[in-house]
Amino acid sequence: MQKKKEKFLDKIVKKDYNNELETILEKKAFDESAKNLLLNIVYKIEASYKDYEKVKTHVASKEEYIQHFIKMIKENCESINICKINSKESDILGDKTFLVDKESKRIICYPIERKLLYCIAKISKHDEIIKEKHQIICKTLSNLINIGNNIETVEPLRDFNGYSWTTIPREIESISYNIIYQNLRILMGHDFLEKWIDNKQFIIDYIELFKSKLEEKYGVRNQKEIIKTLEKLSVLLELKYNPKEIETYQKNKKETKEQLDRIEDKEKFIEAITKQKRDLAEEIKRIDETTNNKDLLQNEYIKRNEKLPLKKKIFSVRILSKLMHEEREQKIKELEKLNELLNPKKFVAYKKEMEERYGYLKLVDIKDIDKEIEEAIIKLQKVFLRCYKTKIKQVENKTEILEDIYEFRYYHLLPFNENNNIYEVKALEKDIKEVRQLLIKKAQELKIMIITSKNEDIDDEILKQIFNIRAISLEEIYIKLTKEKDVFYVQLFDEDAFEEKIELTNFGNLNKKDLEIKLNKKIKVFN
Numbered sequence: 020m021q022k023k024k025e026k027f028l029d030k031i032v033k034k035d036y037n038n039e040l041e042t043i044l045e046k047k048a049f050d051e052s053a054k055n056l057l058l059n060i061v062y063k064i065e066a067s068y069k070d071y072e073k074v075k076t077h078v079a080s081k082e083e084y085i086q087h088f089i090k091m092i093k094e095n096c097e098s099i100n101i102c103k104i105n106s107k108e109s110d111i112l113g114d115k116t117f118l119v120d121k122e123s124k125r126i127i128c129y130p131i132e133r134k135l136l137y138c139i140a141k142i143s144k145h146d147e148i149i150k151e152k153h154q155i156i157c158k159t160l161s162n163l164i165n166i167g168n169n170i171e172t173v174e175p176l177r178d179f180n181g182y183s184w185t186t187i188p189r190e191i192e193s194i195s196y197n198i199i200y201q202n203l204r205i206l207m208g209h210d211f212l213e214k215w216i217d218n219k220q221f222i223i224d225y226i227e228l229f230k231s232k233l234e235e236k237y238g239v240r241n242q243k244e245i246i247k248t249l250e251k252l253s254v255l256l257e258l259k260y261n262p263k264e265i266e267t268y269q270k271n272k273k274e275t276k277e278q279l280d281r282i283e284d285k286e287k288f289i290e291a292i293t294k295q296k297r298d299l300a301e302e303i304k305r306i307d308e309t310t311n312n313k314d315l316l317q318n319e320y321i322k323r324n325e326k327l328p329l330k331k332k333i334f335s336v337r338i339l340s341k342l343m344h345e346e347r348e349q350k351i352k353e354l355e356k357l358n359e360l361l362n363p364k365k366f367v368a369y370k371k372e373m374e375e376r377y378g379y380l381k382l383v384d385i386k387d388i389d390k391e392i393e394e395a396i397i398k399l400q401k402v403f404l405r406c407y408k409t410k411i412k413q414v415e416n417k418t419e420i421l422e423d424i425y426e427f428r429y430y431h432l433l434p435f436n437e438n439n440n441i442y443e444v445k446a447l448e449k450d451i452k453e454v455r456q457l458l459i460k461k462a463q464e465l466k467i468m469i470i471t472s473k474n475e476d477i478d479d480e481i482l483k484q485i486f487n488i489r490a491i492s493l494e495e496i497y498i499k500l501t502k503e504k505d506v507f508y509v510q511l512f513d514e515d516a517f518e519e520k521i522e523l524t525n526f527g528n529l530n531k532k533d534l535e536i537k538l539n540k541k542i543k544v545f546n
Contacts, residue, residue: 036061036085043093052130053099057092060132060176061085067179070491074184075429076422077209084175088136091143097124099135121146133177137192140172141165148218149226155271155379159253160226166193167200168216184489188434195256195392198433198441199249202403205426206245206410207232237406245406248399254379255392265383272380279377282370292357299354306347310340319343396435397446404450411457417467420458421545424468424486425493427458431486442487455483467546470535471500477533480523481509485544488519499541500534512541 040061044054068081079087102108108127112118117128117135119142126138144165149157170192178186191197204212207229215225233242257264281288309315320339324332333339359365385391407427414420431442431451442451456479462468471481485496490513497512507523536542 036065036089040089040092043089047092047096047099049096049099050101052101053135056101056130056132056135057099060136061088063132063180064088064175066181068175070181070184071175071179073491074179074425076425077204079209079213088139091139095121095124095143096126096139099126099128101130101135102127103130133173133190136176137169137173140169144169144216145219148216150221150224155376156250156253159257160250162257163196163199163249163253164203164212164216166196167203168212170197171200171204184491186432186434188437191434193256193260194434194436195252195396198396198435199252199399201430201433202399205430206237206403206406237409241402241406244402245399248395248402250379251382252392252395252399254382255385255388255395258383259388259392268380268383272377272383275373275377275380279370279373282373285366289361292360296354296357299350299357303347303350303354306343306350310343310347316340393436397444400441400444400447401450404447404454407454408457411454411461414461417465420462420465421467421494424458424462427454428486428493432489452479452483455479455486469542469544469546471498472534472536474533482544484509484511484519484521488513494545496544497541498544500536500538502538 472478499510
């Protein structure tokens with residue numbers, strides 16, 4: 020009776036979502052194929068989200084996810100054109116599968132649901148979610164978090180179909196961005212990242228809050244290593260996926276090096292600062308004189324417009340006056356910064372900042388950027404796994420440890436590249452095993468997981484198989500240990516359906532007495 024009620028409620032909720040979306044679509048200038056694709060996305064999310072929520076554990080509820088999807092369409096999409104082959108739009112797209120214009124709130128996309136969903140997530144993001152004071156990484160870290168979140172938004176549609184969980188690495192927009200974002204989500208939580216991404220006013224400096232919470236949860240050493248590696252990766256990925264930036268980086272690197280060289284001669288540096296201050300004061304004075312004199316302002320208006328292309332021309336003297344007041348404010352801020360540099364403490368901090376900036380800009384000279392990215396991601400995983408140990412040690416009840424088992428299974432199966440998942444990366448084998456054994460031991464202490472052997476390595480060899488399968492519900496998994504000739508095998512069953520038969524290596528001369536379970540008997544893994 021209860022299940023019938025739940026199914027009835029599900030139908031009502033589904034109908035409400037569709038009605039809400041249809042009401043919004045009626046007011047939008049989308050073509051019919053776009054509207055159909057959007058309704059199909061809601062239908063498929065409805066069917067798949069329960070499994071997604073089960074597999075990944077700490078995510079938004081289905082209702083939150085769909086309401087957010089509808090809100091993104093309502094607030095950020097004015098035009099969606101579904102592109103047909105050999106159409107005008109396909110000429111605009113070139114070799115891309117979609118185009119997003121945030122300024123005009125326009126999307127052009129091929130009729131691929133997951134691509135359209137990615138576009139909607141992308142068009143809804145603020146380009147910068149980190150304060151300008153963080154300089155070069157303001158843009159790169161913002162991109163790292165935003166792109167990772169876009170990929171996650173597509174995941175319930177991309178990897179789940181209501182029956183199974185399948186991840187095809189080539190369908191992920193960027194495997195690297197995805198791994199990094201999932202690291203952050205697991206360590207910091209879904210809600211924290213969502214609030215960060217949605218931060219518009221910079222009332223809260225989220226990067227500083229992020230550092231503070233990382234330190235509080237995982238210690239100073241881990242916090243510093245994570246931040247340093249994230250910053251490096253954000254720049255490397257920017258250079259890889261946005262090669263147009265290389266020229267800008269080269270130019271900034273040269274300018275920053277020249278600035279560092281000037282800093283070394285403190286006397287000349289102070290002399291240069293003093294000259295910059297004089298120049299700025301003169302420019303501020305000129306702006307004041309111009310904006311307070313109608314004739315001078317009119318002459319400035321004519322002069323500027325003569326140099327500007329048609330699209331960028333200033334429409335009126337009043338607009339010019341406003342622009343010049345904004346320029347004045349900017350120059351006053353620059354003047355204040357220069358004054359600060361004459362303070363010895365501020366000077367030391369500025370020098371350190373320039374050195375850090377130069378360190379990031381030098382990454383533009385790396386020859387094998389893919390290798391550098393892979394090494395940095397492996398380094399990040401090692402710190403992540405160290406932090407995850409801390410997370411497991413703090414678990415106190417059965418519900419939490421079961422959620423962590425699901426979460427770590429999800430992490431195990433994250434694609435590392437197009438050929439391997441995380442758990443298959445040789446450089447991480449030892450670290451993953453340590454975390455997995457700690458997790459299994461904790462689950463056994465809380466009496467929710469069977470013990471297959473008193474020997475920890477044998478127990479791990481048998482039970483680690485559950486972290487490598489894509490069954491939706493782990494609570495329904497059974498194992499059976501068999502021996503054929505001198506070789507041991509573990510068989511996995513999902514709701515009585517045979518899943519897999521795996522040869523167990525590294526068993527050596529195992530004696531049956533070392534086992535806590537009987538051979539050839541199907542046993543439920545979770546109590």
